[in-house]
Amino acid sequence: IMLRVTDLSLRTPPSNLRNKSHAIIDRMTWDLRLGHSVLIAGAPGTGKSTLLRAIAGLWTYGGGEIRTLRKRHMMFLPQRPYLVLGTLMQQLLYARGCNEGTPFTVKDARDALEKSNLSHLEAKASFDGEEINWENILSVGESQKLAFARLFVKRPKVAFLDESTSAIGAQEEEDLYTNLQSLLSLIHI
Numbered sequence: 594i595m596l597r598v599t600d601l602s603l604r605t606p607p608s609n610l611r612n613k614s615h616a617i618i619d620r621m622t623w624d625l626r627l628g629h630s631v632l633i634a635g636a637p638g639t640g641k642s643t644l645l646r647a648i649a650g651l652w653t654y655g656g657g658e659i660r661t662l663r664k665r666h667m668m669f670l671p672q673r674p675y676l677v678l679g680t681l682m683q684q685l686l687y688a689r690g691c692n693e694g695t696p697f698t699v700k701d702a703r704d705a706l707e708k709s710n711l712s713h714l715e716a717k718a719s720f721d722g723e724e725i726n727w728e729n730i731l732s733v734g735e736s737q738k739l740a741f742a743r744l745f746v747k748r749p750k751v752a753f754l755d756e757s758t759s760a761i762g763a764q765e766e767e768d769l770y771t772n773l774q775s776l777l778s779l780i781h782i
Contacts, residue, residue, distance in 0.1 A: 594625070595625050595626060595627050595662055596624065596648065596660070596661050596662070596751065597658070597661075598621055598623050598624075598658075598659055599622050599657055599658040599660075600620050600621075601620070601644075601647070601655065601658070602616065602618060602619050602621075602655045603617045603618040603644065603647055603655035604654045604655045605617060617639075617640035617643050618640045618643070618644060621657070625751065627750065630774070641755070642755050645669065645755050647659060649664075649669055650664075662750055662751065666749055666750040666751065667750070667752070668688060668744055668747055668749040668751075668752045669752075669753045669755070670737075670741070670755065671756075671757065672756040672757060672759055673733070673736070674757075676727040676728050676736060678725070678726055678727075680719070680720060680721055680722055680723070680724060680725070681715065681717075681719065681722070682699075682702060682720040682721055685697075685705055685706075685739075685743060685746050686746065687743060688746065689746055689747050701746070702720055704745070705742040705745035708741075708742070708769075708772045709738045710769075711739060714735075717730060732760070733760040737757055737759070740757060741757075741769050741773070744773060744776070745772070745773075745776070
């Protein structure tokens with residue numbers, strides 16, 4: 594089991610002097626096994642992103658138990674990915690971490706860009722060239738696809754996708770998921 598949620602209840606933070614909060618999720622229990630994927634659907638404001646924050650250890654209002662793999666085996670993709678000021682290679686390696694042991698080559702970078710339908714980025718900037726403010730160059734959809742390229746680079750065991758394809762067309766979204774399915778387990782909201 595890669596993720597086990599047991600009797601999880603999540604609440605909003607206290608919002609006033611009376612320490613009032615309200616329930617977001619009440620007594621949720623489920624497991625995610627290696628190689629399986631989960632789609633969490635619901636109306637806006639029903640706690641989907643809050644659940645991911647709790648799994649990541651970023652939401653502490655509530656109770657229950659969450660057992661996960663070590664954080665280095667997981668990756669979270671938000672709707673608006675963070676883009677570093679740097680080279681194309683630095684963009685790709687951002688999520689990899691500084692202590693990942695195996696070397697990463699230009700061929701690996703090209704493969705990650707191809708799987709993410711971003712091969713055209715190499716024409717905009719070389720892998721080891723100048724530092725670029727990528728927020729000024731990439732559309733929201735390209736930024737989201739770049740986050741997927743980082744998944745292909747890091748190759749975590751599980752990925753949590755928080756509306757991470759909202760600006761990507763249906764066919765490209767399907768292609769990204771097809772490429773990812775062979776690598777890891779997904780939790781997509």
